[in-house]
Amino acid sequence: MMKAIIFLGPPGAGKGTHAKEISSILNIPHISTGDIFREAIKNQTELGMRVKEFLNSGKLVPDELVWEVVKDRLNAEDCKNGFILDGFPRTILQAELLDKYLSERNADLKVIYLEASDDLVIKRLSSRRVCKNCGAIYNIISMPPKKEGICDICGGELYQRSDDYPDVIKKRLETYYKETQPLIDYYKNRGVMYTISAEKDREEVLQGILKVVKDGN
Numbered sequence: 001m002m003k004a005i006i007f008l009g010p011p012g013a014g015k016g017t018h019a020k021e022i023s024s025i026l027n028i029p030h031i032s033t034g035d036i037f038r039e040a041i042k043n044q045t046e047l048g049m050r051v052k053e054f055l056n057s058g059k060l061v062p063d064e065l066v067w068e069v070v071k072d073r074l075n076a077e078d079c080k081n082g083f084i085l086d087g088f089p090r091t092i093l094q095a096e097l098l099d100k101y102l103s104e105r106n107a108d109l110k111v112i113y114l115e116a117s118d119d120l121v122i123k124r125l126s127s128r129r130v131c132k133n134c135g136a137i138y139n140i141i142s143m144p145p146k147k148e149g150i151c152d153i154c155g156g157e158l159y160q161r162s163d164d165y166p167d168v169i170k171k172r173l174e175t176y177y178k179e180t181q182p183l184i185d186y187y188k189n190r191g192v193m194y195t196i197s198a199e200k201d202r203e204e205v206l207q208g209i210l211k212v213v214k215d216g217n
């Protein structure tokens, strides 16, 4: 049976990290919408060109077009046993389009909601440091460099991106919840949402997700 897994959760909750881990354990692709958009534009596909027009004119890419790009990717051979979506859906209409696709394929959908308090998100993201030279990412709490402020790999200087300043993170969170709350309600009503606390350590969170996604079939 086709297994469809969607990750929801605020920035800093660990969606990307856990999606990658689950992808390699279940051997199904991890599809990040940002990546497939960049890919479609880079390869100058017909859809990619249409997306680019909207982006260039500063307009929002319409839901139907976003869905066309995602559907194209989901139709690829490597998705036949399932896939993990990260960054999609973003709107109720997108969720409905995906639902229709999944029900036509009799797919098993599970939505993993990684729940994290604002305090945790702010603590995690504001402790992130990036190398000015090679772009390597550190975390001064969970993954500090050997020498404070210096990149282990290239010796470059580490800095904090302005996106990761606590007051900017608070604004990002507000936007996130405004955008995501309708989706959380939608999937709760569909009875396919599983809330997992992202406050525990990484291994415990992973085991929690695995229990949900391996359950049933």
Ligand SMILES: [Zn+2]
Binding pocket: 131, 132, 133, 134, 135, 136, 151, 152, 153, 154, 155, 156
């Ligand atoms: Zn570096």
